[in-house]
Amino acid sequence: MKIDILTLFPKMFEGFLNESIIKRAINENKVEINIIDFRKYTSDSHNRVDDYPYGGGAGMVLMPEPIFNAVDAIKKDNSLIILCTPQGKTYNQKMAYDLTKEEHIIIICGHYEGFDERIRSLADIEVSIGDFVLTGGEIPSMAITDSIVRLLDGVIDKDSHLNDSFNNDLLDYPVYTKPQEFRGMKVPDVLLSGHHENIRKWRLEEQIKRTKERRPDLIKKGWYYEKISFSKRQSWKKICKY
Ligand code: ADE
8 A cells, every 4th residue: 555645744743653563564564654845836936835825814725726736746546535624524533444445545635724615626535633723734645644543564563453442332441450459550361361252252342331431422323243253254143232
């Protein structure tokens, strides 16, 4: 998979691309990520990429030309173009899974007060990462990229993301490591019992309890699924109705 991110602030991505799982995924050729400064695509003699809004109003607005030129230069027949904007569809784990099937994703980061409305015509989807407004699309583009890359084959252990919160409409169960007791807080006995069936049941009960308490909106579908194994293959079984 290739992900091209169009931004005016390439330096914001240095840490993101050079640490941890994303860095490893790039080094192991699981993904190619290019950060493209679309200021290079302006034909303005002063390299301007923004201007005052027609009709007046606060702030500067990104002009269409540099972004259109940049997209023209990198877009292919199989490219999917995402525009980061608080007006977009709210991002979720299902969208992250769907995006793993794409071969080439272009993410456009808006900035300043806003972008010229005609830029929207470039996008296949507009995506928001939540009902709050950031100074630009850089952090959303990193969040989207991160959520896709960790799901690509061979990037992290498949079991880790099959157990993720949201995968079965349930939040994840609590996990513990050493020590068995810390400042009076104990690891639940069942996790120390070595009894796999009881541990599996306890984890599922905890997922259901947590989801009811914290995200009742997620369980309106009314069914809980449980991961089951057929030799090496994993699948999900409908187990109970809420
Ligand atoms: N740009 C500014 N705020 C944003 C948000 N919440 N999601 C996506 N892009 C944005």
